[in-house]
Amino acid sequence: MEQIAARVYVNFDYEGANVGCILTDVGAIVVDTPLIPEDGKAWAAEVASIADNVLFVFNTDHHRAHILGNQYFDAPVIAHELAWKEMANYKDAFIERTKNMFKRQPEIAAQFNEVVIKKPEIAFTGRLIVKKGGREIHFVHMGGHTPATSGLWLPEERVLFTGDVVVVGEHPSLGQSNTREWLAELTRLRKTSLTCSVPGHGPLCNVEATLPVSEYIRAMRSKVRNQYRSGRTKSEAAVVISQMIDYFPYRQGDKSFVEKRIRAGVSRVYDEMKAIYGEE
Numbered sequence: 001m002e003q004i005a006a007r008v009y010v011n012f013d014y015e016g017a018n019v020g021c022i023l024t025d026v027g028a029i030v031v032d033t034p035l036i037p038e039d040g041k042a043w044a045a046e047v048a049s050i051a052d053n054v055l056f057v058f059n060t061d062h063h064r065a066h067i068l069g070n071q072y073f074d075a076p077v078i079a080h081e082l083a084w085k086e087m088a089n090y091k092d093a094f095i096e097r098t099k100n101m102f103k104r105q106p107e108i109a110a111q112f113n114e115v116v117i118k119k120p121e122i123a124f125t126g127r128l129i130v131k132k133g134g135r136e137i138h139f140v141h142m143g144g145h146t147p148a149t150s151g152l153w154l155p156e157e158r159v160l161f162t163g164d165v166v167v168v169g170e171h172p173s174l175g176q177s178n179t180r181e182w183l184a185e186l187t188r189l190r191k192t193s194l195t196c197s198v199p200g201h202g203p204l205c206n207v208e209a210t211l212p213v214s215e216y217i218r219a220m221r222s223k224v225r226n227q228y229r230s231g232r233t234k235s236e237a238a239v240v241i242s243q244m245i246d247y248f249p250y251r252q253g254d255k256s257f258v259e260k261r262i263r264a265g266v267s268r269v270y271d272e273m274k275a276i277y278g279e280e
Ligand SMILES: [Zn+2]
Pocket: 061, 062, 063, 145, 146, 164, 173
């Protein structure tokens, strides 16, 4: 866990996503919880080492890497209304799919047997402001990455937790995105004055980190647009995967995971192009 501002901490090391902890005079606010149960427990222990109690757990979106450790915190979960709706539908099959992701690491897969998805009890739409324990905290809808994706803004410190709207050094996940809204959000962020920002994945950054993400999304849109407008089917448009894969580094063992992520992005953007250009 690293301190990034006064009484603001982040752990950048857990598998899946960054997690944060903001201390107030009356308890902590936790930003996202790790994917793997062992990490979820470790994160709860880390938070307990600096805070007597947790006021809220905030999920930046409904993806598994942000929510699966919620159960290890004795506090209500806050999320955007659309994340709340998505999570309301998570059943056992969701846990099974998570286990499958780790089928080559059975000792990790087995940990998911104990997971109970703790769903949000508090939902917001545009912006929720909490003034508590000498602190002001804004939960802000951002969109783009998923319709639900939200950030946490600390106006005094000018620190923003971006959720997966900004990721550093890895392929952004476009599978549930609205790429036009995402680009608009990144442009908007570049006009703000942030001291620092905590990306969904990767090291602490500033607004410059939005540039490679914008560039990636634009490249994806233009390549998929060309495929669509040349009359290629969605499966033919998968040639874009090999054109995009070297945009960001990845570990050799993660290649098929990354390809799957890009494939989901191609599929999503293909549908977006179809909605723009219709059947040509
Ligand atoms: Zn996500």
